[in-house]
Amino acid sequence: MGSLVPDVLSAIYNNTMHSFNTGFDSKNPPSAELLSACVHCGFCLATCPSYRVIGKETDSPRGRIYLMDAINQGQASLDSVTSQHFDSCLGCLACVTTCPSGVRYDQLIMAVRPQVERNQPRSLHQKIIRSLIFNLFPYPERLKLFLPLLWFYQNSGLQSLFGKMGILKLFSANLAAMESLLPAVDLKSLQVNFPTLVPAQGTKRYRVGMVLGCVQQLFFSPVNAATIRVLSANGCEVVIPPHQGCCAALPAHQGQEQQAQTLAKQMIDNFAETGVDYIIINAAGCGHTLKEYGSILQDDPQYRQKGQDFSKKVRDIQEFLVEIGLSVQLSPISEGSLTIVYQDACHLLHGQCISAQPRTLLQQIPNVILKEPIDAALCCGSAGVYNMLEPEVAEELGRQKLENLLATGAQMIASSNPGCSLQIVKAMKSKGQVIPLRHPIELLDLAISGDKI
Ligand code: SF4
Numbered sequence: 495m496g497s498l499v500p501d502v503l504s505a506i507y508n509n510t511m512h513s514f515n516t517g518f519d520s521k522n523p524p525s526a527e528l529l530s531a532c533v534h535c536g537f538c539l540a541t542c543p544s545y546r547v548i549g550k551e552t553d554s555p556r557g558r559i560y561l562m563d564a565i566n567q568g569q570a571s572l573d574s575v576t577s578q579h580f581d582s583c584l585g586c587l588a589c590v591t592t593c594p595s596g597v598r599y600d601q602l603i604m605a606v607r608p609q610v611e612r613n614q615p616r617s618l619h620q621k622i623i624r625s626l627i628f629n630l631f632p633y634p635e636r637l638k639l640f641l642p643l644l645w646f647y648q649n650s651g652l653q654s655l656f657g658k659m660g661i662l663k664l665f666s667a668n669l670a671a672m673e674s675l676l677p678a679v680d681l682k683s684l685q686v687n688f689p690t691l692v693p694a695q696g697t698k699r700y701r702v703g704m705v706l707g708c709v710q711q712l713f714f715s716p717v718n719a720a721t722i723r724v725l726s727a728n729g730c731e732v733v734i735p736p737h738q739g740c741c742a743a744l745p746a747h748q749g750q751e752q753q754a755q756t757l758a759k760q761m762i763d764n765f766a767e768t769g770v771d772y773i774i775i776n777a778a779g780c781g782h783t784l785k786e787y788g789s790i791l792q793d794d795p796q797y798r799q800k801g802q803d804f805s806k807k808v809r810d811i812q813e814f815l816v817e818i819g820l821s822v823q824l825s826p827i828s829e830g831s832l833t834i835v836y837q838d839a840c841h842l843l844h845g846q847c848i849s850a851q852p853r854t855l856l857q858q859i860p861n862v863i864l865k866e867p868i869d870a871a872l873c874c875g876s877a878g879v880y881n882m883l884e885p886e887v888a889e890e891l892g893r894q895k896l897e898n899l900l901a902t903g904a905q906m907i908a909s910s911n912p913g914c915s916l917q918i919v920k921a922m923k924s925k926g927q928v929i930p931l932r933h934p935i936e937l938l939d940l941a942i943s944g945d946k947i
């Protein structure tokens with residue numbers, strides 16, 4: 495493997511050389527051609543959040559690429575040790591942005607995750623946690639049944655009692671992490687029912703479809719409402735197909751291939767007869783997955799082309815608004831100046847190369863002064879459900895991200911992803927320093943309506 499192979503990686507090789515079950519299975523293993531593009535320069539290490547916290551080569555992009563290559567060649571096995579190094583990857587894609595050789599680590603890790611899920615048995619505890627996540631979060635109708643229970647838990651004093659006693663942490667660090675991310679439950683979100691068609695205000699410019707998201711639908715419905723108002727105000731007729739589920743981001747990021755394909759097909763079918771020019775989404779992680787339907791459904795002859803056609807129409811709301819240009823005047827949203835720090839969501843910045851657009855929109859609001867944090871491109875630790883599955887690494891990243899955001903002295907944080915928002919709010923609560931956090935589209939909505947924060 496050459497002199498660049500670090501000691502820790504050699505140790506894994508030595509441990510696994512004699513293992514009986516070596517190699518990946520034959521269903522879409524990581525491509526040898528993609529692996530060979532890596533020249534092992536190590537430039538990506540400095541921008542990798544798992545390497546930043548864990549500090550081991552095996553938990554860096556280069557180390558994982560070595561490992562994939564070794565497993566591909568049957569020199570190492572996919573076992574509990576090697577799987578952990580793939581599990582520790584946040585899938586933030588910072589390494590893809592950084593890599594001067596254009597290594598498609600995104601495609602590599604997307605090929606490996608299903609291999610881990612198929613071939614590496616999980617502990618009973620992990621099976622229960624994962625089953626809870628994958629059977630609950632992508633299904634808004636099931637989540638709705640839980641909302642009253644969660645509301646009772648938060649408002650009866652049980653949550654603070656459990657928190658003081660540290661019961662959940664004793665029982666399961668993953669469950670405790672899940673609970674600590676829970677936003678204040680608002681039962682009004684159970685009654686939110688958007689119309690299936692919202693007319694454009696003024697001259698109609700476009701007919702767009704809107705994806706509501708699963709977690710976004712229940713815990714961030716004001717962001718969806720703001721998105722619809724902003725689109726309509728800017729001359730878009732908004733089509734909102736009913737009974738929408740998850741876009742497939744959650745299972746796709748964790749290698750749950752079949753579930754991801756089923757959900758992607760349902761989403762495509764939901765929009766099939768709508769005749770929209772574009773499909774709009776306001777959550778970074780969902781947008782990235784919606785743009786990947788062609789590859790998620792690449793083995794499905796009936797849906798491959800439909801997936802590609804669907805993805806071509808997908809736009810992040812901020813990307814879309816900058817593309818078409820605002821057709822309305824914006825008013826100040828604060829009496830005096832308002833300093834805002836924008837937090838880049840990885841699946842916008844690295845996954846969709848969207849960084850200028852949210853800043854452009856925020857800077858168009860009168861009186862807004864935009865601040866830039868250091869390490870803006872480093873993941874906050876949310877990464878889909880990573881902060882529930884790998885809570886220790888995630889917490890440290892959340893702490894670092896918050897420190898950098900607050901160091902700007904901004905009065906408010908703007909974030910375009912529900913997962914990042916929950917992660918940052920959690921870090922603020924732990925630190926005991928809470929400042930307002932809003933989606934940029936909520937601020938734009940205020941600037942259009944003329945209301946103040
Ligand atoms: S992935 Fe790219 S940046 Fe990282 S070691 Fe390989 S070639 Fe270098």
Ligand code: SF4
Nearest residue numbers: 542583584586587589
């Ligand atoms: S996707 Fe993110 S966490 Fe994973 S190897 Fe790349 S930079 Fe590191």
